[in-house]
Structures are given as C-alpha cells and as structure tokens.
Amino acid sequence: MNSPRSNLASTLHNLDGRSYGNYKQIRGSYEFGSFTVFIDRVQVDPFASPSKVRIRINRAEAGFPTDITTERADRIAAADFLFRVGNAFLHRNDQRSIILGRPGQEVLERTNVLIDDEGFEARLLVNLPARGRRILGHQAADILTRDVPELAQTMFIYSNLAAAYPPAKDQSGKNQPSQDQPGKNQSSDDLREHVQLHRDQLELQNHLGEEGLLAFIGNGAILPRRSGDSDVPMDSHAVAFTSPSSLEHTFTLSSGRRLTGMAIPRGVTVIVGGGYHGKSTILRALERGVYPHIAGDGREWVITEPSATSIRAEDGRAVTGDDISPFINNLPSGTDTRAFTTTNASGSTSQAANLVEAVEVGARSLLIDEDTSATNFMIRDDRMRALIPADREPITPFVDRIRPLFTHRGVSTVLVAGGSSAFFEVADHVIALDAYVPQEVTEKAHELVGMKSADDTGSAFATPRPRIPTAKALHPGSKTKSAKAKGLGQVQFGKAFIDLTAVSQLVDPQQTTGIAEALEYLAEIFDDQTSLTEALAEVEDMLDAQGVDALTGNRGHPGHVARPRAQEIAAALNRFRGLRLVD
Secondary structure, three states: OOEEHHHHHHHHHHHOOOEHHHHHHHOEEEEEOOEEEEEEEOOOOOOOOOEEEEEEEEHHHHOOOHHHOOOHHHHHHHHHHHHHHHHHHHHHOOOOOEEOOOOOOEOOOEOOEEEOOOEEEEEEEEOOOEEOOEEOHHHHHHHHHHHHHHHHHHHHOHHHOOOOOOOOEOOOOOEOOEOOEOOOOOOHHHHHHHHHHHHHHHHHHHHHHHOOEEEEEEOOOOOOEEEOOEEEEOOOOOOOOOOOHHHEEEEEOOOOOEEEEEEEEOOEEEEEEOOOOOHHHHHHHHHHOOOOEOOOOOOOOEEEOOOOEEEOOOOOOOEEEEOOOOOEOOOOOOOOHHHEEEOOOOHHHHHHHHHHHHHHOOOOEEEEEHHHOOHHHHOOOHHHHHHOOHHHOOEOOHHHHHHHHHHHHOOEEEEEOOOOOOOHHHOOEEEEEEOOEEEEOHHHHHHHHOOOOOOOOHHHHOOOOOOOEOOOOOOOOOOOOOOEEOOOOEEEEOOEEEEOOOOOOOOOHHHHHHHHHHHHHHHOOOOOOOOHHHHHHHHHHHHHHHOOHHHHOOOOOOOOOEOOOHHHHHHHHHHOOOOOEOO
16 A cells, blocks of 8 residues: 655655665655655665656546557657656756656667556656765655656646747757757647657658668758767758759658658668768768657658668677688688687677678668778778689678678678778669768769679578577676676676677667666576577567566566667677587
C-alpha cells in the first residue's frame, strides 16, 4: 500500500542532521494526488550512485491522445518528446539534483521515459543532499515533495503542455529543439508533429528497401555541424543540400508529405572532391541516418537503410576466429585466415575483420572513408602490382572485392575518396562535391580510367562457417561485477576494458550502457551450440517484443539505457579479448 505524500515529507524533515545511511528509511511508494512516486533504491552515501526514483501516472489522469501513444513506434517518439520536455524543465530551473538524462539529436528507444498500456512513467536519478555525511533533510523534502511533482506536472499532464516558451527556429522557420537549447517548453501540437515526423522517417526508411535504395538526402538538408565536438547544425554559412538532377527522387508519404532529394541506389557509390568540400560530412550524415532525427537538426531527411555500418582501420584491436580470407590469405607464416585470431591486429587486418564482422551480422551497406582506412587494404596500384607479384602479396585489396561483395553477397558500399581514382572503374555512381554542392560525374570518371571488366569472382565470398562462442565465453573467472559502460566509447567487462572509440555509429552513452547489459544477456545464451549471429537475433527479438527494460532484468527502475543496434553489440563482443570460440 502506498504511503501519503505527507509521510515522506515528515520523515525527511525528521532525518535532518542524522547520518546519511538513515535515508534508507524513505524507500517505498507515495501517493501525490494523480501521481505515484516510487523510491526504488537509496544511495548508501553521498558519493555513491544516485538514488533511483520513478514517477508514474495512469492514462486517464494524464489525458494524452491515444492515437499518438498506442503504437510501439509512436510511444518511442512520444516518450522521446516528453524526455526532452522534462530535461528542459530541469535545465530551466537549474535543478541539478534530479537527473532525467540528456537528449541528443537522434530519437532513440530509451528507458528514461516509459509509455505503456496503463500510463506514463519517468525514471529519475536523484542525488540526495548532504553536508559531509549528514542528511540535509529539509532540502531533500523540497526535492522529493516539491520539485519532483512539479516535473511530473510539466511532463505528464497533457493540458499543461504549453508554448509559453516557444522553441527556437531554424533558417526555414521550423522548430529547432536541440541538445544545446534545452530551456524551452513544447506544446501539444509540437508533440503531435514530433510523432508524425518519426512516423514519416520510418516510412521513408521502409521505402528505401522497396525501391532498391541505400539512402536518401532531402533537398534543403543542413549536413555540416557546428564544430567537431558538437552534433548540432551549423547556425551560419551552412550550404543547404541540393540533389544532382540525375539522382533526384521524390517520395510521397501516406501522411501527404512530399519529399524530394538525392537517392543513392544500392551498389557502389564513390564520393569525391577537394579537401574540406564536404565529402566526410556527407558520409557522417549517412552514418547517423540509420537513426531518426529531431526537427531542426538539419538531417531529419537524411535516411539510411538501418543495417548500414561504418568500416575503418583500427590498429591494435583483438580479432577472434574471423574469416578474413577474402582479403588476406597465404600468409608467409602459414596462418589459416579462414579462422583468424590475433590480440593486436594491424590496420589492414583490423579493417578486414571489421568488414567481415559487419557482413556476418547482416550489414547490407558499408560506409567507408579513405581517410580512416588502411591504404594497403583499400588499393594497390599498377606499379606496386608489377613490383610485387600477386602470389607474393597476401592482401587482396578492397578495390578487387567491392563488386563481388555486392553482386554475390548483396552488400553495397558508399566510399569517400580524395586521393585515388582506383575505385572509379568499379563504381556505379561517382558524386563530386564542390563547396558542399554535389554533382554526378560518373560518366566523366569512367572515361578517365577506361572501363575494365572487374574481377567478379564470387567464390571469395562463400558463406563462412558460423562462429560459436563457448558457454563460458562471457564468464571470465576474474569477473565479479556486472559489465559497466565507461562513457560513450568503453565498456568494463570484469577486469577487461572493451574499446569502442572506433565504433562511430554509437551516438549516446546510454547506448553503451545498453551494450554492457546486452553482453550480460548474451552470457546466458551462449551454450557451445548457439552461434554469435543466432544469439544476437535472440536479443533483437527480445528487444522488439519487450523493449529496452527487458534488457536490464530490473522490475522497477532499470536505470538510464538506450537501445543499441545489433551491429554495435556485435562490435563490443568481437573486441572482447576474452572471447573464445568452439573449435
């Protein structure tokens, strides 16, 4: 049975000045009129992880329209919107004791805000105040009995969504909610628009597959970011994207929205141009296009098929049992590259491993930048081929494999090239960028190199044997605590640290937390018989059916977790140096 709000307030006032451990007395649930506050976990001291607090309201009291909060995808979008509303409220009121999480430019499935059949719930982390190790009970009472209910009123009462603080506008006059401008309330109309935008983005992503396309970039998109360490759009001097007429495509969505822009077909597309003219910017936008984006981001109509994976060289990473023989074979040492293992891969070996691992877990498109690639993996020019005979060179460059990778495995590639024309003759499309303005130059590129019949030997890409982790693969003897994310680019797994800094499509530290949870989940699946791909498919099915909450196994407050893609979960598993496979 829930306690009244007054009980929580009086308990906290009475605890003022007592030792910090006495905060454990407030654990429980409390009625706040239309809301219920659950205090699921109380931190043990002022320096421990924050306390876990939930606010919940039933649907009737919240009053939200059912037509935008019933379907699963709509709930994800509406929860994202309310997440941003709550974050704005806390920022505007300089409330630092209550943590809801920090939204980015992407719309992700998260645990921070939940919408289900019964109602709405916010999952908060609360730093309970102290002076030294003594309870500040009066301040704690203000936080839990005043500030938390005010947050709930702002987020979860539909009639309270107001435009008293209208969102910033971008250059086209559209609302521009962003992670750098969180101090704005949103209206009920904005909520509906947010959900509809998400619907349209997902519908357009579905159309890509139906029409044989890899990606779409809408006319008017703003691709440059404000700076190298910011993901918000450039606010001045940004060149709006305009499609070349030869690649222009128009979609009409079921909502009536009509979109025109550049459609990138499946196959091999090479993007060229001078330095600082936008090549890497467009590739970066395509990397992020696997996620829906908020209005005003500039990339809300950059839509990429959802399995697209960025591939790069990554010196020093561990590789376990990968079949890299399509690219590296006949090593002088005699090592079998059909099941290659190393604790310290070179640039070319790591890039080959990254590629075959991406294809193994279902990537239908690869995104590659020449600047972050190993040169000897990518190309070998005619003079080098003449000097070093093919039978003395164990590396077959990617340029020789890119066409059969598509024709025999159905895997497309978008490649940024600034210093070599080697890929022109195998490209279906060549796009040149000049001051961020694209032009299709395929015909001219083909004339320059002369078209040759590409080596289309598909036997190099015979389906490799499944990799089957051992039952104890994720149960190292040194592991006594659960896996834990360390920021965006690292997971601690036992005494080992998994480096994810090269996994560029991770966009939020909460996704890294999701990867840590997924590794714990996978540890219980591996049984000496289940392959890596089968286990990942099981995780994906579970997430689709039950949501991110199920990944954590917590019945109450699951913490702040965002859903990672299978590609990034696999990236972490493959980089774990303790991974062992069944022989």
